[in-house]
Amino acid sequence: MKAVVLIALAACNGMDRGPHERAAGHAKPVDGGTLRYATKDRVVSLDPAIAYDETSSYAVHALHDTLVDYAPAVRGDPHSGTDIVPHLAERYEVSPDGLTYHFWLRPGIAFSDGTPIVAADFVYALDRVRAKPDSPYAQFLVDVAAITTPVQNELVFQLARPNMAFLAILTMSFTTPLRPNTELATGPFVLERWDQGRRLIVKKNPRYWDAASIHLDRLELIENVPRDVQFLMFERGELDAAERLSAADYLWITERQDWAPYVQHRTAMNAFGSRMNVTQPPFDDRRVRQALNYAVDKDHEVKLLEGAAVISHGILPPGMFGRDDALTPYPHDPAKARALLAEAGHPNGLDLEYVVLADEEAMRLAESVKSDLAEVGVRIRITPMSFAAYATAIGSKSGPAFSKGVQLADFADPVDFFDLRFASSEIHDQSSNNDSFYANPELDRILAAARAEPDRNERAALYQSAERILYADAPWIWEYHQDVTEVTQPYVAGYAIHPIWLRDFSRSWLDR
Amino acid sequence: MMMVKRLGWTIVVVWFAITATFVMATAIPANPARALLGPHSTPEAIAKVEAHYCLDRGFLGRYACFVGNIAKGDLGESFRSKRPVSAIIVEHLWPTVQLALAAIVLQLLVGIPLGVLAAIRRKRWQDHTANLISLLGQSAPAFVIATLAMYVLAYRFGWFPIGGYGDTFGSRLHHLVLPAATLAAAGIAYYARIVRTEMIDVLGEDFIRTARAKGLSERDVVVKHALRNALGPLVTLVGLDLGVMLGGAVVIEFIFAWPGLGRELLQAVLEVDLPLILGVVLVAAIAIAIANLLVDLVYRWLDPRLRDQP
Numbered sequence: 051m052k053a054v055v056l057i058a059l060a061a062c063n064g065m066d067r068g069p070h071e072r073a074a075g076h077a078k079p080v081d082g083g084t085l086r087y088a089t090k091d092r093v094v095s096l097d098p099a100i101a102y103d104e105t106s107s108y109a110v111h112a113l114h115d116t117l118v119d120y121a122p123a124v125r126g127d128p129h130s131g132t133d134i135v136p137h138l139a140e141r142y143e144v145s146p147d148g149l150t151y152h153f154w155l156r157p158g159i160a161f162s163d164g165t166p167i168v169a170a171d172f173v174y175a176l177d178r179v180r181a182k183p184d185s186p187y188a189q190f191l192v193d194v195a196a197i198t199t200p201v202q203n204e205l206v207f208q209l210a211r212p213n214m215a216f217l218a219i220l221t222m223s224f225t226t227p228l229r230p231n232t233e234l235a236t237g238p239f240v241l242e243r244w245d246q247g248r249r250l251i252v253k254k255n256p257r258y259w260d261a262a263s264i265h266l267d268r269l270e271l272i273e274n275v276p277r278d279v280q281f282l283m284f285e286r287g288e289l290d291a292a293e294r295l296s297a298a299d300y301l302w303i304t305e306r307q308d309w310a311p312y313v314q315h316r317t318a319m320n321a322f323g324s325r326m327n328v329t330q331p332p333f334d335d336r337r338v339r340q341a342l343n344y345a346v347d348k349d350h351e352v353k354l355l356e357g358a359a360v361i362s363h364g365i366l367p368p369g370m371f372g373r374d375d376a377l378t379p380y381p382h383d384p385a386k387a388r389a390l391l392a393e394a395g396h397p398n399g400l401d402l403e404y405v406v407l408a409d410e411e412a413m414r415l416a417e418s419v420k421s422d423l424a425e426v427g428v429r430i431r432i433t434p435m436s437f438a439a440y441a442t443a444i445g446s447k448s449g450p451a452f453s454k455g456v457q458l459a460d461f462a463d464p465v466d467f468f469d470l471r472f473a474s475s476e477i478h479d480q481s482s483n484n485d486s487f488y489a490n491p492e493l494d495r496i497l498a499a500a501r502a503e504p505d506r507n508e509r510a511a512l513y514q515s516a517e518r519i520l521y522a523d524a525p526w527i528w529e530y531h532q533d534v535t536e537v538t539q540p541y542v543a544g545y546a547i548h549p550i551w552l553r554d555f556s557r558s559w560l561d562r
Numbered sequence: 563m564m565m566v567k568r569l570g571w572t573i574v575v576v577w578f579a580i581t582a583t584f585v586m587a588t589a590i591p592a593n594p595a596r597a598l599l600g601p602h603s604t605p606e607a608i609a610k611v612e613a614h615y616c617l618d619r620g621f622l623g624r625y626a627c628f629v630g631n632i633a634k635g636d637l638g639e640s641f642r643s644k645r646p647v648s649a650i651i652v653e654h655l656w657p658t659v660q661l662a663l664a665a666i667v668l669q670l671l672v673g674i675p676l677g678v679l680a681a682i683r684r685k686r687w688q689d690h691t692a693n694l695i696s697l698l699g700q701s702a703p704a705f706v707i708a709t710l711a712m713y714v715l716a717y718r719f720g721w722f723p724i725g726g727y728g729d730t731f732g733s734r735l736h737h738l739v740l741p742a743a744t745l746a747a748a749g750i751a752y753y754a755r756i757v758r759t760e761m762i763d764v765l766g767e768d769f770i771r772t773a774r775a776k777g778l779s780e781r782d783v784v785v786k787h788a789l790r791n792a793l794g795p796l797v798t799l800v801g802l803d804l805g806v807m808l809g810g811a812v813v814i815e816f817i818f819a820w821p822g823l824g825r826e827l828l829q830a831v832l833e834v835d836l837p838l839i840l841g842v843v844l845v846a847a848i849a850i851a852i853a854n855l856l857v858d859l860v861y862r863w864l865d866p867r868l869r870d871q872p
Binding site for chain 2: 276
């Protein structure tokens, strides 16, 4: 008994929870060392044609490079990391009609075993994606009419219709060159070992074309570690970085002066809200949809996310080109919401079902939406679903009409947000990508024009007008864009959260 | 003869478990194809995936496709990771076996002495302490014990690693202590209570009085005569516990990042990864069936009267 009391007492005693190690202060990057980080999920697959989840992408992106990629992110610059720069290609040209993309491969590029990379390796990988029935990526190549290799180190894509997002699509890892039946890497690292569901270790690829910028010997990704456990491991020095902290850890660390320099935030390319099926009553009435936009207190949601989010006015996240930063989000105005509902013929309110993903954070936010809507007489019943059930249900035209809406970017272009979610061509009775079933010929015209518009300013202007239409028509309750937060040990240098790749440590180094 | 009959029943039980799981998994209103292909999928692509994985067939067609292949010894590929289910199970079964065995050993090593102590020191402070420990172990949920143990013993004191699996034998044992102890906590408490009750009953029997009258030492009376007779119910419990634990301890595996089967099953259910769900259930059902078989054999060894029964 005494022992128990002693242990309890010792556990309550104060202990220094500040950073244990300091940076050594080297002016230039130091080579060597292993950076250890963890994720709450597992790596599903290392096959670039299959892996389609965030955790797998950390590994796949470290192992596989592409013709073009985003520039590295810069800490503190909210617009950094979205420009596309040549990687395995040395340069490229786009024809004035936007239909031909010509790439010249970088001289001397090779797979991790030294085999030179030739244009045919890209063709093989893309054909493989198109032939695999269960690759989620074949759909990104629908605009490609032909891929040719005029000479060994040139690659030409012929598109059937102009798509200004095509370059952004080519940043996705599934376009990496491959050799049949090999697992050769083309990225900054090669696979050292993978104990499935436990950890994945990659080591530096000396044959990488930009090996001079890679300083770490190894990256060790520990899988399946819950967020709060990650933070305990981080504090004990078992991890060099921890992300998406749980609420308590997040609040604690953001208030600590000594940790502040090592905490990073970045608004990632995402949008969260509540999606409504505009073909089903009562959501077929725009006034109802607007009323719900006025009814939800977005400030409160951001508070529930510990401030790690920005209120949204539409689907495009901050930092995305084409976003109209002048638009202001719907204010929280219950009186106006009630008036609009009454005008739409619902003076006594409504009873609705609200479908959400069954995770703790989504449930917490759903409760907030529920109490906000109750205030204006809209009573909702929350139905939590697993991801697979949710994805099936909301893609069905006759399925649940009101649900949490989530959009995560595949690539940094408005096409990935607008065309996918709101173009009428994406409407199907089942498995509809346009899951609000919103069809507007005017918006379709603007989106088609923007997809083909080569002038960047003109294109941005078109997307801004699309934003205004969707703002007014409100097929979603526009709620927030979520930040990513990461805390690193003081000696982790050269790391910035990337808006698309999120945790890209490839160019980090250990200052110790 | 008895073995053949038991084996036949085992096959029926395993078949039933698989079929019941299949029925439940297909009743989930979720299309795995949609979850697989992500938000950019076209109806044509979904139709292709459905055809590829037999998802476009009727109930019996799918049953033949999934359960029929299992009968042929082919567990198929995981929808999600495209890896053979048998490979995934082999990888995650060993961590689960280690965790289960360690927990059972702890339950026996701690639970039995605790129960015996409580019985022979009945109504004394040893009994009360054992009762208190039993109450705590049985009433505190595993996640509370796990979180507390992790916080105090691993995080504050640093005696154990916070989570993970370990590479060398020594480090593996070190990593195993907290998850195994947490998993065993409820079992220790339960075993102690069972042993205490049984011991108190047995110690009141005539043959114990006879043993004492023969002049045997109290130690021999308790260990050789009373304990052996009190262990019967425990054997059943160990068998059942072992079977259940081999199916995976989801909560413990989750909290301590232990790469076992339970986590894999949970993930598979959330993703409607039918081949993986069926594969894990198959292994769990076989484990429980084998554990039951072992229980019967141990019973016969413990109680010679059963040996002559058919």
